[in-house]
Amino acid sequence: MGKYTTEVQELLEYIGGKENIATVSHCATRLRFVLKDNKKADMEKVEAIKIVKGSFTQAGQFQIIIGNEVSTFYNELIAQANLDKASKEEAKVAARQNLTLLQRVISHLGEIFSPLIPAIVVGGLILGFRNVIGDINMMNGGTQTLTQVSQFWAGVHHFLWLIGEAIFFFLPVGITWSISKKMGTTQILGIVLGITLVSPQLLNAYAVAGGEIPPVWDFGFAQVNMIGYQAQVIPAILAGFLLANLELKIRDYVPSYVSMIVVPFLSLVPTVIVAHVVLGPIGWVLGAAxxxxxxxxxTSAFGWLFAAVFGFFYAPLVITGLHHMTNAIDLQLMSEFGGTNLWPMIALSNIAQGSAVLAMIYLNKENEEEKQVSIPAAISCFLGVTEPAMFGINLKYVYPFLAAMIGSSLAGVFSVATGVMANSIGVGGLPGILSIQPAYMISFAISMLIALAVPFAVTVFFNKRNLTFSKDKKKQAA
Known part of the structure; x- marks a missing residue:
């Protein structure tokens, strides 16, 4: 018998039997099922299995949170059910059959930006650190920055921009590469396409926005502006998908013995032309809009309402996967305005979810089994990874999730009302304050306190008044 034989048998029974499984894969902490009929899965019974820390459906996949033992559990599941192992990519392809057109678009966006997130987060941390040493007057009685009094820190500040520029200015290269990787096309062509969008011979996008007149390619009968699309998201996405789809189509018609020469040429050259003549200008206008x-x-008179709604509903957006759209919007805001006032609310939402888990730890302080799940979930949430907290604790009980939404909304209103701006996307939790522009760090710190205090208090209030919205009284905290 395997380590999880009983649990595997229970899981197979509760998801409708092995015959209901189309594909199954796993990631670092979750099993990812694509079920033939989701209605056959009994989520309450699945979540009652001892090793299961939560479950949810996202992007057409029925996902079950196991934790660090997921690979062992997965191998036993495959062996007992006599299933074929599937990659995450195969599972995603199968899952898309269950999605609407909008859900498929969101799924594609998520897959484009997911590989880029580590670099974007690093870039955010670097810009945040440059904030601290280069923009905050912390020396000589609050009259000078660290870089003004120390040549070493001035050198560090200057050097770190090399990495920040590589990540954010040349972001289109990462986007076009990610699209080619996702679409299964030639990745180096995606990289080359991205470079043609940010080439040094093109007038910088920021200079164009500042009013400079770009040089042109003069073809005699027509002229094309030599404009770069540094830090631009939508032009890169449009060009990347054109290249990938063009390559896939051309492959179908070109004999294999000349494909290495013909396919790259007929894919890349037309795409670069169309990108600069049509897609780039259109993408620029769309992104700016x-x-x-x-x-x-x-920033309008109704900004507080926008913030209240976004702060309240951001966490539910995470459940649906729609939150992936905010990455593109944040990056576009950074390009247009030199910062983003949207991302701070995302960080506050994550903090609020973690605070609700802290309240559950307090309410269940005598429950050692519960603490084994909730304490690591709270820590990871405050560091920007909300999944264990949301799906393992808050959605399980419902009322902490609602309390976190309320706290996130109020914190978001204060953040927007005080004009908080972040230089970039950063770590979406407590360390997120490093990404905030220095002038707004105190305001954001107050917003963080709201995001910590309100969900904790509301969660405890709901529990003490028995406003827990749960049908299962056994799940109520003491």
Whole structure:
């Protein structure tokens, strides 16, 4: 018998039997099922299995949180059910069959930006550190920055921009590479396409926005502006998908013995032309329109309402996967306005979810089994990883999740009302304050206190008044 034989048998029974499994894969902490009929899965019974820390459905996949033992559990599941192992990519492809058109678009966006997140987070931390040493007057009685009094720190500040520039200015290269990787096309062509969008011979996108007149490619009968798309998201996405789809189509018609020569040429050259003549200008206009709409909404007289709604509903967006859209919007805001007033609310939402878990730890302080799940979940949430907290604790009981939404909304209102701006996307939890522009760090710190205090208090209030919205009284905290 294996270590989890009983649990595997129970899981197979509760998800409708092995015949209900289309594919199954796993990631670092979760099993990812694509079920033939989701209605056959009994989620309450699945979550009652001892090793299971939560379950949810996202992007067409029925996902079960196991934890660090997921690989061992997965291998026993495959062996007992006599299933074929599937990769995460195969599971995603199968899962898309269950999605609407909008859900598929969101799924694609998520897969484009997921590989880029580590670099973007590193970039955010670097810009945050440059904030601290280069923009905050902390020396000589609050009159000078660290870089002004120390040549060493001035050198560090200057050197770190090398990495920040590589990540954010040349972001289109990462986007076009990620699209080619996701679509199964030639990745080096995606990289080359991205470089053509940010080449040094093109006038910098920021200079164009500042009013400089770009040089042109003069073809005699027509002229094309030599504009770069540094830090631009939508032009890169449009160009990347054109290249990938063009390559896939051309492959179908070109004989294999000349494909290595013909396919790259016929894919890349037309894409670069269309990117600079059509897609780039269109993408620029679309990106500017989206970022202006969001920025105007957050800075208008009704910004508090925008913030309240976004702060309240961001966590549910995470459940649906729609939150992936915010990455593109944040990056576009950074490009247009030199910072983002949307991302701080995302960090506050994560903090609020962690605070609700802290309240559950307090309410269940005598329950050692519960603490084994909730304490690590709270820590990871405060460091920007909300999944264990949301799916393992807050959604399980419902009322902590609602309390976190309320706290996130109020914290978001204060953040927007005080004009908080972040230089970039960063770590979406307590360390997120490093990404905030120095002038707004105190305001954001107060917003963080709101995101910590309100969910904790509301969670305890709901529990003491028995406003827990749960059908299972056994699940109530003491």
């Amino acid at each position: 989206i970022s202006n709409f969001v920025y105007s909404g957050l």
